[in-house]
Amino acid sequence: GQIKEEFFRTLQEDPAFRNLSSQEKVRLYRDNGAVMGAGVTFGAGAVIVARFIEVGNATSIGERTFIKAERFRIGKMGVVGAKGDFVTRSIWIGDAFFSGNPIVWGGGGAFGKHSEFRCGDNCLVSSQCIINTSERVLLGYEVGLSPRVQIYTHSHWQDVFDGYSSSFGPVTIGDHSYLTGNAMIVPGVTVGQGCTVLANSVVTSNIDDRCVVAGVPAVVVRRIEGNLSIEKKDRIMQRLLPELRELLADQKQDPDGFLYRA
Numbered sequence: 001g002q003i004k005e006e007f008f009r010t011l012q013e014d015p016a017f018r019n020l021s022s023q024e025k026v027r028l029y030r031d032n033g034a035v036m037g038a039g040v041t042f043g044a045g046a047v048i049v050a051r052f053i054e055v056g057n058a059t060s061i062g063e064r065t066f067i068k069a070e071r072f073r074i075g076k077m078g079v080v081g082a083k084g085d086f087v088t089r090s091i092w093i094g095d096a097f098f099s100g101n102p103i104v105w106g107g108g109g110a111f112g113k114h115s116e117f118r119c120g121d122n123c124l125v126s127s128q129c130i131i132n133t134s135e136r137v138l139l140g141y142e143v144g145l146s147p148r149v150q151i152y153t154h155s156h157w158q159d160v161f162d163g164y165s166s167s168f169g170p171v172t173i174g175d176h177s178y179l180t181g182n183a184m185i186v187p188g189v190t191v192g193q194g195c196t197v198l199a200n201s202v203v204t205s206n207i208d209d210r211c212v213v214a215g216v217p218a219v220v221v222r223r224i225e226g227n228l229s230i231e232k233k234d235r236i237m238q239r240l241l242p243e244l245r246e247l248l249a250d251q252k253q254d255p256d257g258f259l260y261r262a
Contacts, residue, residue: 001054001073007032011049018047029053043082048072062101067091070111075121088133089115093123100127100147109134109154119143120175135168140175140193150184174209194224234262 003011007028010017017025022042030036034053043063048055050069056076061067065084074080075095084099087106103125105117115133120141128148131137135153139145151171158164169188173179177195184202191197192209201218210224228236237260245255 001035001052002033003051003053004032008049008051011047018045029055037076056095065102081127087111088117090117092116092118094119094121094141096122097125098123099125100129103127103129103131105131105133107132107134108156114170125149135187136170138170138172140173140177142176143173144178146179146181146183146199148182149179150182152185153187155187194226196224230262237262 020028025042026036026040034055036055037057037059039058040055041060043061043065045064046061048061048067050067050072052071054073056074056078058076059074059078059080061080062082062084064082065080065086067084067086069086069088069091071090071092073091074093074097077095078093078097079099080097081099081101081103083102085102085104085106087110089111091105097119107130109115110133112134114135116136117131117133118136119139120143122142123139124144125131126145126147126149129145130150132152132154137151137153153171154168156166156168160166167187171185171187172190173185174191174193174195176193177191179185179197180199182200183197185191186202186204189203190206191203192207192211194210195207196212197203197218198212198214200216201214202216203213204217207213207218207220210226211220212222212224213219214221241260248257249255
């Protein structure tokens, strides 16, 4: 996926490239070294400016989205929303990624030595999220970020020689975790696997696996039991069955055309 140097300069300097059709953009990227899967599409005004580019099958880049990196990779069946601003030294995204409109990655230090964004498969980054990548940000598999979630890897402005604090550190969000609306993660924090961060919470310290946290600063309000018995799973399924039947009927399917047995 290494881009030819002359084409890389074109991506940086020629604004006319952004106005090309999706088909023409894909052709030029391929001709100049990028790996572009089948069915890749670019919205109007969208561009990727990077020295290494790999985009998987059936992935779309939303209109007026700007991506700038040294290395950019996104897997198959991804949807990058419109008007996004992605400026990070290294971006590695798994399969079936979805982002809203718009989101911002980058900020101060976005091309520093440790700047990186990585996420596993089946991740969601909703509209108006802000992810600062002065240091590494890692989202595991099946991580969901609700609208306006903020993740920061540095907290610095005022002069430390005047007594003000300064903090830098990577942020990790474990597999199957969910950060709900307006939650904030501060530098150096690790959120464990299977966690839920409730709305408007500010997470200032590490969270163990399978915890629900809330507040400013966030504290544990519940621990997820897990390893449910067959009986409990059956009760959950019985509660879901009417909703499933209603959904099938709405889609003109036989609402009783399935077999459930605990």
